[in-house]
Amino acid sequence: MNTSGPGPAPGGATALSSAAPQSIWAPLSVPIFRALWLTALVSNIGTWMQTVGAQWFMVEQHTHPLLIALIQTASAAPVLLLGIPAGVLGEFLNRRSVLIWMQTLQVLLSAALVTLTATGEMTPYLLLVITLLLGAATAVQLPAYQALSAEIVPLRMVPMAASLSAVSVNVARAIGPAIAGVLLSSFGVAFVFGMNLLSFAAFLVVLVAWRTYRPDVHQAERFVDAARAGLRYVAQAAVVRRMYVRLGAFVVPASVLYALLPLLATQRLKLDSAGYGLLLAGLGIGSVAAAFLIPWFHALGANRTVLLSSVLFGFATVGVAASPHITLTLPILAVAGAAWIGVVATLNGAVQSFLPIWVRARGLSVYQMVLYGAMATGGLASGIVAGWIGAIVTSAIAGAVTLLVAASQLLWPLLDTADKRRETFTLPLADAVQEVDGTRPTLVLVRYDVAEEQEAAFVQQMGAVEHSRRRTGARTWALYQDREDGTWVEVFGIGSWSEHLQQHRTRLTRYDQVVIETASALARSVDVNHLIEHDT
Numbered sequence: 001m002n003t004s005g006p007g008p009a010p011g012g013a014t015a016l017s018s019a020a021p022q023s024i025w026a027p028l029s030v031p032i033f034r035a036l037w038l039t040a041l042v043s044n045i046g047t048w049m050q051t052v053g054a055q056w057f058m059v060e061q062h063t064h065p066l067l068i069a070l071i072q073t074a075s076a077a078p079v080l081l082l083g084i085p086a087g088v089l090g091e092f093l094n095r096r097s098v099l100i101w102m103q104t105l106q107v108l109l110s111a112a113l114v115t116l117t118a119t120g121e122m123t124p125y126l127l128l129v130i131t132l133l134l135g136a137a138t139a140v141q142l143p144a145y146q147a148l149s150a151e152i153v154p155l156r157m158v159p160m161a162a163s164l165s166a167v168s169v170n171v172a173r174a175i176g177p178a179i180a181g182v183l184l185s186s187f188g189v190a191f192v193f194g195m196n197l198l199s200f201a202a203f204l205v206v207l208v209a210w211r212t213y214r215p216d217v218h219q220a221e222r223f224v225d226a227a228r229a230g231l232r233y234v235a236q237a238a239v240v241r242r243m244y245v246r247l248g249a250f251v252v253p254a255s256v257l258y259a260l261l262p263l264l265a266t267q268r269l270k271l272d273s274a275g276y277g278l279l280l281a282g283l284g285i286g287s288v289a290a291a292f293l294i295p296w297f298h299a300l301g302a303n304r305t306v307l308l309s310s311v312l313f314g315f316a317t318v319g320v321a322a323s324p325h326i327t328l329t330l331p332i333l334a335v336a337g338a339a340w341i342g343v344v345a346t347l348n349g350a351v352q353s354f355l356p357i358w359v360r361a362r363g364l365s366v367y368q369m370v371l372y373g374a375m376a377t378g379g380l381a382s383g384i385v386a387g388w389i390g391a392i393v394t395s396a397i398a399g400a401v402t403l404l405v406a407a408s409q410l411l412w413p414l415l416d417t418a419d420k421r422r423e424t425f426t427l428p429l430a431d432a433v434q435e436v437d438g439t440r441p442t443l444v445l446v447r448y449d450v451a452e453e454q455e456a457a458f459v460q461q462m463g464a465v466e467h468s469r470r471r472t473g474a475r476t477w478a479l480y481q482d483r484e485d486g487t488w489v490e491v492f493g494i495g496s497w498s499e500h501l502q503q504h505r506t507r508l509t510r511y512d513q514v515v516i517e518t519a520s521a522l523a524r525s526v527d528v529n530h531l532i533e534h535d536t
Contacts, residue, residue, distance in 0.1 A: 027153045027161040032210060036152075039203040040145070041168040046199025048176025049183070050110070050134075051075060052280065053192035054127055055262045056184050057117070063124050065263060065391065066383035073379040074128050078135040079142065079372035087365025088226045090143030095151075096213045098144040102137045103204040109134050110197040118190040142368050146352065147361040152213075167291040167345070171284075178284040181277020222439075225495050229473055230362025236470040239354055239415045244367065246414060247347045248374040249405045250310055254343075255378030256398035257317045257336060263391035269326055282330040286337025293338075294345060302346050303413045309342025310406035317399030321392050344371075350414070358506045442497045443531040446490040447482075448523035458488065458522040464515045465490065472507040473499050488523075497532060 028034045051071060058068045079086075089098060113130050116122040149161040180192050234240055265276040297305045316336035323329040348367075355363040378398075386394040450458045459479070466477045474492040481488050494500040508516075520526050 025160075025164070027149070027157045027164055030153050030157070032212070033149065033153050033161060035206050035210075036148075036203075037164055037168060039206045040165075041172055043199045043203040044169055044172030045176040045179065046196035047138075048173055049180035049192050049199075050113075050196035051131075052177040052180035052262075053184065053189045053196075054131055056180075056276070057122070057127060057189045058124055059262050059266065060189070061124055064383075065260075065386045066380075067124055067128070068259075068262060068383065070128060070379065070383060071131060073376040073383075074131040075135045075138075076372035076376035076379065078132060079139040079368045080376060082136060082139040083143075083365040083369035083372075084227050084231065084362075085223075086140045086368075087143045087230055087362035088223055089140065090145075090147055090361035090365065091226065091230075091359075093144075094213075095144040095148050096207060096210065099141055099148075100204070100207045102141045103200060103207060105137045106134055107197065107200045107204055109137070110193065110200050114190060114193045114197055117193055139368070139372075143361040143365040146364045165348075167294065169348075171287050171291050173287065173340075175284045175288070177280035178277060181280045182274065184277065185272065185274035222496075225499060226362070228475075228495070229499070230359055230366065232473065232475070233356075233359045233471050234363060234366045236467050237354075238467075240351065240363065242412070242415050243347055243351050243354075244370045245412075246306065246409065247344075247367070248370045249408070250306075250313075250343050250402065251371060251374035252378045252381070253398040253401040253405065254313055254317070254340065255375045256382040256395060257313075257320060259379040259382045260386055260391045260395055261320075263386065264320060264395060267390070268321070268323075268392050269329065271326065275326060278326065279329060279333055282333030283337035283340075286334035286339075287341050289334070290338035290341035291345075294341075297342060297346055298349075302350050303409070305346045306343050306414065307406055307409045309339040309346070310402060310409070312336075313339035313343065314399045314402035314406060317402060318396050319399075321395035321399065356507070356509050358502070439496050439498065441533040442494045442500045443533075444490075444492050444494065444500065445529040445531065447527045447529075448488040448490065448520070449525045450488055450523045452486075454522045455488075458519065461515075461519045461522060462488075462490065465519050468508075468512045468515045472503045472512065497530075500530070 028037065054071045055068055058071065109130055113122075113127075116126065146165070149165065153161045179195075183192050183195065234244070261279060262276060265271040265279055269275065269279075271279070300308075313336055316332050316339060319332040320329055320336065323332060351367050352360065352364060382394055382398065385397075448458065462479050466479075469477050469492045473494055475495055476491075476493040478491050479488060480491065494503070
């Protein structure tokens with residue numbers, strides 16, 4: 001299993017503000033979380049060992065640089081393709097069952113990978129296919145796993161639990177390749193693949209043995225409607241959009257270092273697999289050190305942490321490309337490993353901390369699409385460019401681009417979330433109108449009687465109301481003024497009556513409540529009508 005992805009930052013709803021963090025180790029006191037976290041860490045390490053083994057297999061086969069870089073793309077691309085369906089499945093199905101089925105598939109695929117490699121039947125293209133299938137299983141798992149921690153730890157520990165998940169993911173990203181590099185020189189590629197198989201099996205055993213899981217109850221939604229609701233939320237949530245753009249802009253050039261490191265090891269530094277393992281160990285040391293600095297990152301604030309880490313990673317990438325000797329390259333890679341943690345773990349935490357419960361798995365699936373899509377793009381582009389101008393020059397250019405991305409944050413920083421209360425708010429709805437066909441499209445008309453002197457403030461506030469309605473399910477929205485009596489009429493359309501009920505029961509946050517009540521307070525009276533589409 002590869003559980004890479006977001007987790008809430010320390011500090012909960014005020015993820016982008018600076019507050020005193022609680023210990024990120026507290027969730028480990030919950031036995032099932034501890035068991036899942038430890039085996040997920042082992043599984044993540046195995047996944048990165050498999051990735052390095054696959055890259056080194058390509059190097060040994062003297063394949064084109066594009067095929068080497070495509071290993072990373074094959075792992076990442078399925079998340080881009082399957083992210084939305086996976087988010088819906090992770091939102092509404094039994095998450096433990098989803099994990100068990102996908103983990104079983106990964107165990108079988110890994111067993112085939114070991115067998116084919118050990119018997120000499122593996123080819124570069126077959127390896128890419130199996131890597132792609134493993135990536136597809138991971139894509140389906142990710143949203144379910146990321147949303148699971150909120151169900152199995154106390155509410156106060158949810159931010160720390162997700163921070164631990166971020167630590168697991170990013171530490172494994174460094175430790176796994178480092179271990180693989182050492183094992184490759186002594187035991188070969190098939191042995192490394194075998195270690196990955198055992199790590200997958202360990203996580204599967206814990207999932208199967210966990211019999212006490214009771215999933216949260218969700219009101220059923222149609223698959224397409226649920227997928228649209230998730231995308232609609234992300235499109236209308238400016239805070240989330242800004243974080244996703246920042247993540248993608250960083251990861252595309254930053255992933256070049258990881259994709260081309262095998263070629264830098266062999267072409268620039270003239271190293272064998274053992275030397276490559278040392279380079280990966282350098283990344284690992286930096287990542288492990290940075291994992292313990294996450295509370296400090298939180299105190300520093302998301303904007304400053306992401307900016308500083310992006311600058312360090314850009315300079316480190318250029319430094320690795322220019323370094324003529326491993327003794328200089330190793331400390332530079334340690335800085336790169338720490339900087340990667342600084343950006344990705346911070347953004348991971350901020351995203352899940354901000355996402356409301358009702359859309360968390362779907363929102364995380366979009367996050368995964370951005371993360372893995374950026375990794376796939378960076379891997380593919382670096383392979384193509386390296387084939388023309390070489391891995392060294394390509395890496396140097398990628399470092400420069402990363403620095404430009406960091407500079408752009410001065411103009412477009414992350415948005416603060418300190419004033420946006422994320423707890424769920426239930427909006428009352430008259431019982432008399434609830435017993436209708438839940439599948440019928442619904443039109444809601446809200447009539448506001450606004451005094452003339454309040455109209456300017458009212459119209460301005462309705463802009464925030466529009467974003468709230470669209471985030472929580474409105475497909476259309478418009479504001480009209482009645483020419484006869486001057487009243488204002490808000491009109492928004494929902495895909496179904498059932499979805500409108502979800503707006504009232506689970507989708508609104510306290511921030512949405514404040515937005516709506518502020519607009520209503522500017523009116524002398526407010527009347528609401530619900531129109532249900534009728535068959536003709």
